[in-house]
Amino acid sequence: MIQVSNLSKRIGDVQALNDLSFSALDGQITGLLGPNGAGKTTCLRTVFGLLKPDNGFAEIDGINIAKSPVAAKQQLGLFPDPFGLYERLTPREYISYFAELNGLSRSDAKHATSSVIEKLHLADIADRQCKGFSQGQRMKTALAQAIVHQPTNIVLDEPTRGLDVMSTRVLRDILRDLKNQGHCVLFSSHVMQEVAALCDQVIVMAEGRVVAVGSPDGLCQQTGKASLEDAFIQLIGTDEGIAA
Amino acid sequence: MSNKTITMIRKELIDAARDKRSVMAGLYYAVGAPLLMCGMFFMLIGQLTSPEDLNININNPQGAPDLVKYLSSKGITHGKNEDQVEGEKVDTKDILLIISDDYASNMAKGISAEVTLVADASNEKLQKSIRRLEKRLQQYSAEMGSLRLIARGIDPRVMQPIKLNVEDQATPDSKAGMILGIATMTMIYAVFISGMNLAIDTSAGERERNSLALLLSHPVSTSQIVISKIVAVTLFGMIGLLLTLIVSKFAYSFVPWQELGFSVSVNSRFIGMMMLIGLPVAIMAACLQLFVSFLAKSFKEAQSYLTIVLMLPMMLAMAASYDIAPETLQWLPxxxxxxxxxEFIKGRELPGMQLAISSLITLAISAALAFGMQKSLKSEKIVFGL
Known part of the structure; x- marks a missing residue:
């Protein structure tokens, strides 16, 4: 479970987060929906302790990230934006490297890597250096890195950007699998279809604040609109920065 | 060292070994620097040991056959030398020695015989040759003077009120100080050059490729990250140093040291000593380069910073080899x-105390830089380049 309480963060002149509070539960997919510049990435970085909030705190499975960063991060897997691949490593080396950093022994990391490679159908590229990978191949490698150590919480920053239909489907299936296994999945997005298709809970963000929380259907009912897109625009009061 | 740190070191080394740029940087220096040094020594030996024959023009040489013979016995010849192969180009200096027509008669009468030296004294390249010719002429003149005094029954020593004796205390090895300094400097500089590319790649490069933020979101502490990077860069520096020493060992054995009167022998004992003494320097080099690169926003920026920063150890090294202000410098890294x-290569005793203190200072600077880096990795500005 990821719980965020009263987060505020100022970057330069911009109030990126403004008293932000929400929680993402285990066994659910939670979508962080907001226009570009709403503070989604800042929020996720704060959850990982990479940014220090001016106010408030984030807890991972009840562990405060600011107080015990290593223990809290142990419960997290990150699918970052951008991916941050090591171009000279093969996916197998890359995935097992991060598995070991999460406390798995060398042999355990190897096993976990093999099984995640199988799960994501990465076998054909697993022993090729990452240099020159397609966007889909990069996505799978980054995703494998996020889930190889079976963290209770998986955080994805704009996971579907630049993916074709097949890759997007693979990603969706994986996320549903994770949910069914009882993981807490939190992802940020500005793509409506993605959120509508996947999420149990949607957190609508604008200007660093939570505007509304609810299931996709719940949000539609709340605003009296037929589609999530219309509901969203109603909620944030503008259609700026939204991808249909 | 924890398992995670070892995992990170292993990854850094695999990553670096596959990076052609990082590997080549070390290799180029390790092979290039000793060979360049050898080339320089060959040139130096050539200049020091065989003063070339000086070819000048002499007007009216038949007027003073004895003088001409004397000069040619000292390697100063008129026009073409008999030893020279016919048709070979002779480098005749633009110096003219005019022997006056009444030279022989004046010489016979025991009065001053006139010889005129014509040359462009503002020509720097001729200075050495002119001085050499003047010296020989004065020697010949003094010799003639002594003979005249003897012929008149006077002890020629009355003409030398002071007899100057010069005792040169310099041993061949101490004369070699500067050359040895330069040779040793190029070797120890290897630890800076060999690890430089890796240092940039693993810090500024890592951030540029966005993997730094990802690494920091995993459960590792910033000190583990910093230590693993320092170890990797230090290892690269040390491998570079070892390669440089091995190449030097072979290359320097071809230099005809006996002509210089001293020798630089890179034996296994010296290599061992160099590796041992070089280790703290390599650690400091790694810390310094990583620290600077972490502050830079991009790979290119780091490169230009480092070029400037690396002047510092270079200057320290130069000062040490030229013996400028040795008192304070002996404590510095x-x-x-x-x-x-x-001192060691000159065959003297190793100054243990001085070495220990300067090595400790070196390590203290490294620790301070490592601490600074560890702090900087917690800063949002550094990690995201805000």
């Missing part, structure tokens, strides 16, 4: 180790 190594 690089120059302290370098001075100790030069």
């Amino acid at each position: 690089v120059s302290g180790q370098l001075q100790a190594l030069i």
Whole structure:
């Protein structure tokens, strides 16, 4: 479970987060929906302790990230934006490297890597250096890195950007699998279809604040609109920065 | 060292070994620097040991056959030398020696015989040749003077009120100080050059490729990250140093040291000593380069910063090998180790106390830089380049 309480963060002149509070539960997919510049990435970085909030705190499975960063991060897997691949490593080396950093022994990391490679159908590229990978191949490698150590919480920053239909489907299936296994999945997005298709809970963000929380259907009912897109625009009061 | 740190070191080394740029940087220096040094020594030996024959023009040589013979016995010849192969180009200096027509008669009468030296004294390249010719002419003149005094029954020593004796205390090895300094300096500088590319790649490069933020979101502490990077860069520096020493060992064995009166022998004992003394320097080099690169926003920026920063150890090393202000420098990093190594190569006793203190200072600076880096990795500005 990821719980965020009263987060505020100022970057330069911009109030990126403004008293932000929400929680993402285990066994659910939670979508962080907001226009570009709403503070989604800042929020996720704060959850990982990479940014220090001016106010408030984030807890991972009840562990405060600011107080015990290593223990809290142990419960997290990150699918970052951008991916941050090591171009000279093969996916197998890359995935097992991060598995070991999460406390798995060398042999355990190897096993976990093999099984995640199988799960994501990465076998054909697993022993090729990452240099020159397609966007889909990069996505799978980054995703494998996020889930190889079976963290209770998986955080994805704009996971579907630049993916074709097949890759997007693979990603969706994986996320549903994770949910069914009882993981807490939190992802940020500005793509409506993605959120509508996947999420149990949607957190609508604008200007660093939570505007509304609810299931996709719940949000539609709340605003009296037929589609999530219309509901969203109603909620944030503008259609700026939204991808249909 | 924890398992995670070892995992990170292993990854850094695999990553670096596959990076052609990082590997080549070390290799180029390790092979290039000793060979360049050898080339320089060959040139130096050529200049020091065989003063070339000086070819000048002499007007009216038949007027003073004895003088001409004397000069040619000292390697100063008129026009073409008999030893020279016919048709070979002779480098005749633009110096003219005019022997006056009444030279022989004046010489016979025991009065001053006139010889005129014509040359462009503002020509720097001729200075050495002119002085050499003047010296020989004065020697010949003094010899003639002595003979005249003897012929008149006077002891020629009355003409030498002061007899100057010069005792040169310099041993061949101490004369070699500067050359040895330069040779040792190029070796120890290897630890800076060999690890440089890796240092940039693993810090500024890592951030540029966005993997730094990802690494920091995993459960590792910033000190583990910093330590693993320092170890990797230090290892690269040390491998570079070892390669440089091995190449030097072979290359320097071809230099005809006996002509210089001293020798630089890179034996296994010296290599061992160099590796040992070089280790703290390599650690400091790694810390310094990583620290600077982490502050830079991009790979290119880091490169330009480092070029400037690397002047610092270079200057310390230069100062040590030229013996400028040795008192304070012997405690400082690089120059302290370098001075100790030069003492060692000269066959003197290793200045243990001085070496220990300068090595400790070196390590203290490294620790401070590592601490700074560890702090900087917690800063949002550094990690995201805000």
